Amino acid sequence: MSFLDWTIVFLVNGGIVLYGLLAFREKGESFDWYLAAKSMPWWAIGLSAFGTAVDSGDYVAIAGGSYQFGLSQLSQWWLGIAIGWFVLSFFVILPMYRSGVFTNAEWLEYRFGPSVRIMAVLINIQSRTNVLANIFFSMYLVLSVLAGFSATASWFVVVAVAASATLYVVRGGLQAGVFTDAVQGVAMIIGSFVLWIVVWVRGGGWSGLNERLAAVDPGLPDVMLHVGGYAPPGVPAAVVILSFIVVLTMYAVINQYEAIRFLGARSEWDFKMAAVVASTATAVCLWFNITMGPMARADFPALETIDQAYPLMIQAYLPHGLIGIVVAGLIAGGYSTFDSIGIGISSLFVRDIYARFIVKRASDAHYTRVGRITAPFIMALGFAYVPFIQEGMLAFYLRLAGAIAVPLMTVILMGVFTRVHRQTGIVGLFVGLTYGVTAILGESFEWGLPVWYTNTWWTYLWNIVLPAAGMLVASALITLRHGPMSDADLEGLVYARENDIPSVRNHMAHRLKTLEGTWLQKTLVETPIRGAYPFKLPPGGLTLFRRPGVLALGYLAIASGLLFGVLW
Numbered sequence: 001m002s003f004l005d006w007t008i009v010f011l012v013n014g015g016i017v018l019y020g021l022l023a024f025r026e027k028g029e030s031f032d033w034y035l036a037a038k039s040m041p042w043w044a045i046g047l048s049a050f051g052t053a054v055d056s057g058d059y060v061a062i063a064g065g066s067y068q069f070g071l072s073q074l075s076q077w078w079l080g081i082a083i084g085w086f087v088l089s090f091f092v093i094l095p096m097y098r099s100g101v102f103t104n105a106e107w108l109e110y111r112f113g114p115s116v117r118i119m120a121v122l123i124n125i126q127s128r129t130n131v132l133a134n135i136f137f138s139m140y141l142v143l144s145v146l147a148g149f150s151a152t153a154s155w156f157v158v159v160a161v162a163a164s165a166t167l168y169v170v171r172g173g174l175q176a177g178v179f180t181d182a183v184q185g186v187a188m189i190i191g192s193f194v195l196w197i198v199v200w201v202r203g204g205g206w207s208g209l210n211e212r213l214a215a216v217d218p219g220l221p222d223v224m225l226h227v228g229g230y231a232p233p234g235v236p237a238a239v240v241i242l243s244f245i246v247v248l249t250m251y252a253v254i255n256q257y258e259a260i261r262f263l264g265a266r267s268e269w270d271f272k273m274a275a276v277v278a279s280t281a282t283a284v285c286l287w288f289n290i291t292m293g294p295m296a297r298a299d300f301p302a303l304e305t306i307d308q309a310y311p312l313m314i315q316a317y318l319p320h321g322l323i324g325i326v327v328a329g330l331i332a333g334g335y336s337t338f339d340s341i342g343i344g345i346s347s348l349f350v351r352d353i354y355a356r357f358i359v360k361r362a363s364d365a366h367y368t369r370v371g372r373i374t375a376p377f378i379m380a381l382g383f384a385y386v387p388f389i390q391e392g393m394l395a396f397y398l399r400l401a402g403a404i405a406v407p408l409m410t411v412i413l414m415g416v417f418t419r420v421h422r423q424t425g426i427v428g429l430f431v432g433l434t435y436g437v438t439a440i441l442g443e444s445f446e447w448g449l450p451v452w453y454t455n456t457w458w459t460y461l462w463n464i465v466l467p468a469a470g471m472l473v474a475s476a477l478i479t480l481r482h483g484p485m486s487d488a489d490l491e492g493l494v495y496a497r498e499n500d501i502p503s504v505r506n507h508m509a510h511r512l513k514t515l516e517g518t519w520l521q522k523t524l525v526e527t528p529i530r531g532a533y534p535f536k537l538p539p540g541g542l543t544l545f546r547r548p549g550v551l552a553l554g555y556l557a558i559a560s561g562l563l564f565g566v567l568w
Contacts (some may be wrong), residue, residue: 191329407432
């Protein structure tokens with residue numbers, strides 16, 4: 001990298017950090033720091049959700065993954081994450097938003113009890129610190145390959161970037177994170193496009209890519225350039241695609257740092273429209289990133305470290321100046337996720353562990369201060385995963401997510417959409433985690449279990465089916481003995497098109513006797529009620545382009561047609 005490249009990187013990312021520090025002054029109250037006073041508009045939430053989901057790890061790891069799996073990954077990013085955001089914004093987030101909770105784990109205790117709340121925090125911490133490690137390692141690879149830095153110098157820069165992101169989040173909270181993410185999201189799309197268009201043109205487009213892959217192996221174009229092309233032994237292509245869809249549906253549904261953005265919206269309409277914006281921006285950006293993997297496979301067919309594919313393509317194709325633009329976008333992706341994980345996991349620790357079980361009756365300022373102190377420690381945990389991802393970041397993440405995180409998604413969805421009993425949440429988690437852990441151990445230690453039990457791709461199917469079945473059976477047995485859940489027990493906790501929100505808030509405030517007189521109860525009661533729309537509805541209703549449900553269905557129809565028709 002030249003002086004010009006570094007100048008671009010520092011101007012873009014240094015400017016964004018400075019903006020975050022100066023534009024968003026210190027937030028004193030927890031409602032402001034954690035939820036931005038529920039003031040966020042749809043476009044900012046959407047770009048922030050995109051910038052958070054697509055981090056620098058997804059530049060490097062996704063290109064490395066598609067170097068191995070081909071275009072099958074498009075199902076993950078065009079459909080999986082969009083389904084997740086639509087399920088979250090149209091269904092899952094509604095009872096949380098209306099009831100006044102700050103975190104998804106907080107809602108889980110009201111729905112399923114304290115043990116599920118604790119497990120949700122632990123699973124979120126495991127999942128998100130794994131993602132932090134992916135970002136750290138991605139930046140390290142880019143710096144070592146493109147800049148020629150030593151290992152020590154590369155890691156020093158990675159730590160400095162993480163520390164500066166933590167600084168403006170500690171100062172400005174969610175609002176600083178969302179608006180800086182929106183700016184970073186634009187930089188990310190520009191950076192992805194610059195590399196893609198240069199490689200695409202110089203490589204001869206689609207026909208040129210086919211020819212170059214065929215020169216490596218005549219069967220390679222069929223595997224790499226079709227969504228249904230990748231199918232390892234014992235796993236049908238449909239199961240691979242289902243797994244890719246589930247992994248990012250799970251990401252959107254369980255992650256507190258996604259949920260907190262939607263909970264910070266100024267209205268229900270805003271977070272629904274935000275899901276459409278996030279899905280569209282992600283689809284555009286990830287087309288550029290995923291197709292980079294097959295292009296790299298054609299140019300570098302024998303990489304031992306597949307996650308080097310993206311930085312090697314930058315090095316091989318881009319002149320100075322353009323390298324700076326792409327690396328600036330990549331580092332912006334890291335910033336956008338660093339700040340998101342910092343605020344998201346901090347809110348989980350403070351509300352769902354510290355204030356719930358350790359210090360219950362301190363002042364609002366005390367809990368906000370603890371949140372700020374916690375954020376840097378959350379960031380540091382990510383470095384613990386770095387030694388385990390050397391063989392491929394995506395494969396490692398997929399293995400753990402299918403075994404550990406998908407059961408939590410299943411429990412959340414069962415809680416929102418069904419009337420299963422309160423005691424069944426821990427049953428679902430126990431069944432799913434038991435299966436997931438035995439699948440990993442069975443494969444690692446060669447216990448002789450069948451492929452359909454141990455293989456990574458199959459875990460995404462079974463960890464929906466088995467926990468859901470366990471919860472339904474347990475709920476049926478409890479119903480036989482004690483009767484079904486009453487409407488009063490479920491008020492404000494399950495999906496409903498409409499609620500009497502003041503009544504729900506009053507009920508929520510006194511639902512758990514152990515919270516009487518605590519800070520958690522106080523913030524639940526005092527959180528302002530926001531409306532369904534941030535504007536008055538016109539007499540004839542909203543136009544089609546202002547109806548998030550219509551836009552979401554249109555997006556899903558187009559994405560499905562491209563994936564399962566044009567590119568299958």
